[in-house]
Amino acid sequence: DSGVTQTPKHLITATGQRVTLRCSPRSGDLSVYWYQQSLDQGLQFLIQYYNGEERAKGNILERFSAQQFPDLHSELNLSSLELGDSALYFCASSAINRYGYTFGSGTRLTVV
Amino acid sequence: AQKITQTQPGMFVQEKEAVTLDCTYDTSDQSYGLFWYKQPSSGEMIFLIYQGSYDEQNATEGRYSLNFQKARKSANLVISASQLGDSAMYFCAMRPTNAGGTSYGKLTFGQGTILTVHP
Numbered sequence: 001d002s003g004v005t006q007t008p009k010h011l012i013t014a015t016g017q018r019v020t021l022r023c024s025p026r027s028g029d030l031s032v033y034w035y036q037q038s039l040d041q042g043l044q045f046l047i048q049y050y051n052g053e054e055r056a057k058g059n060i061l062e063r064f065s066a067q068q069f070p071d072l073h074s075e076l077n078l079s080s081l082e083l084g085d086s087a088l089y090f091c092a093s094s095a096i097n098r099y100g101y102t103f104g105s106g107t108r109l110t111v112v
Numbered sequence: 113a114q115k116i117t118q119t120q121p122g123m124f125v126q127e128k129e130a131v132t133l134d135c136t137y138d139t140s141d142q143s144y145g146l147f148w149y150k151q152p153s154s155g156e157m158i159f160l161i162y163q164g165s166y167d168e169q170n171a172t173e174g175r176y177s178l179n180f181q182k183a184r185k186s187a188n189l190v191i192s193a194s195q196l197g198d199s200a201m202y203f204c205a206m207r208p209t210n211a212g213g214t215s216y217g218k219l220t221f222g223q224g225t226i227l228t229v230h231p
Contacts, residue, residue, distance in 0.1 A: 002156075033218060033219075035219075042221060042222075042223050042224065043203065043221040043224075045218040045219070045220070048217070048218060056217060088155055092157075092219075094215075101147070101159065101207075101215070101219060102159075103149075103156065103157035103159075105155065105156045106155050106156065106157075108155065
């Protein structure tokens with residue numbers, strides 16, 4: 001157990017639907033990062049939150065949004081889902097230290 | 113901007129042999145950290161080893177060592193005495209660091225190398 005908890009582990013949904021992925025960071029970590037891993041795009045950074053505030057944005061579609069709550073857990077919302085959104089979505093958390101990155105086990109999203 | 117290049121889509125190695133996975137990088141940052149992660153078929157990302165750009169010695173962690181050549185902008189992973197359980201996807205990644213060596217910000221990943229260990 002890495003200390004970063006992602007739920008659900010698997011999700012199958014239809015095109016056009018909306019889903020929410022949840023991430024609980026490791027205890028004490030203030031930063032949460034979301035990544036998308038697909039076969040054609042590799043591992044892509046989506047967005048970072050630090051202590052409740054958006055810190056950096058990457059290749060995140062307008063149909064996707066995220067937030068970090070006061071208890072530091074984060075949610076990634078994916079809407080108007082397309083077949084191409086099928087991917088493994090990772091959450092990672094970090095503290096201010098030399099290595100700083102711990103990944104969750106990921107949520108595998110399948111859009112049918 | 114940072115870029116990681118892994119030119120080996122797949123590698124094969126015999127059990128108990130050593131293998132080197134290549135990684136080259138490009139960055140405008142003065143200070144940065146280089147990481148290697150292992151992703152087995154189960155999907156989780158497992159941290160293997162870290163090298164800071166100002167570290168004078170190459171990093172080692174058990175059977176893993178990082179061959180860091182700053183002038184050539186390469187950070188190759190060497191796995192000694194390969195085991196069947198080493199079969200997985202391996203990612204090289206980098207992240208900027210501040211002057212004190214603390215990493216911050218996003219990780220930039222390469223495309224990965226699939227390693228297959230034969231008995």
